[in-house]
Amino acid sequence: GANTFTGNIELGNANLALGTNSALGSAANVLVVNAANNSLRFSATGLTIADPITVNGTLTFAGLNAGTLAGPIGGSGGVTVAGSGTLTLTAASGYGGATAVGVPTGPASALTLSGAGALTGTSSVLLAAGGTLSLVNTAAANSTNRVADAAPVTFQNGGLSFTAAP
Numbered sequence: 001g002a003n004t005f006t007g008n009i010e011l012g013n014a015n016l017a018l019g020t021n022s023a024l025g026s027a028a029n030v031l032v033v034n035a036a037n038n039s040l041r042f043s044a045t046g047l048t049i050a051d052p053i054t055v056n057g058t059l060t061f062a063g064l065n066a067g068t069l070a071g072p073i074g075g076s077g078g079v080t081v082a083g084s085g086t087l088t089l090t091a092a093s094g095y096g097g098a099t100a101v102g103v104p105t106g107p108a109s110a111l112t113l114s115g116a117g118a119l120t121g122t123s124s125v126l127l128a129a130g131g132t133l134s135l136v137n138t139a140a141a142n143s144t145n146r147v148a149d150a151a152p153v154t155f156q157n158g159g160l161s162f163t164a165a166p
Contacts, residue, residue, distance in 0.1 A: 102131020
């Protein structure tokens with residue numbers, strides 16, 4: 001059944017698997033990450049999670065099935081996408097820490113920025129082996145400023161792909 005609870009959820013050195021679109025309860029609930037070793041994964045394919053996330057530690061999206069975060073990611077921490085699957089962001093995310101996609105010894109990982117999806121505050125982007133950052137421009141209005149201007153993008157055998165607006 002659907003979770004309808006209200007209130008924020010805090011992760012502290014924990015692993016969380018999401019199995020439904022409403023796994024985090026009301027879309028107004030905030031998932032707060034305040035510690036260094038946290039992971040989040042979609043245990044079903046095609047989920048869309050609307051809740052915002054605040055990362056003040058580190059959050060790894062690991063062992064992903066394909067899924068979408070429709071709420072923004074904010075905070076001062078960093079985000080890693082590792083493990084098979086694609087994470088799609090459709091809201092502008094202003095978290096201030098580093099972004100890493102892929103790990104040198106792991107399976108292929110992908111981070112897709114679609115719609116209004118952007119990394120507006122990230123301090124850097126690392127595209128490691130097997131990691132791909134995809135910029136999908138669904139409209140001319142979102143064809144610029146997808147990654148923070150001051151953020152260096154480092155390629156370590158990772159990839160970058162672009163899809164133009166129709």
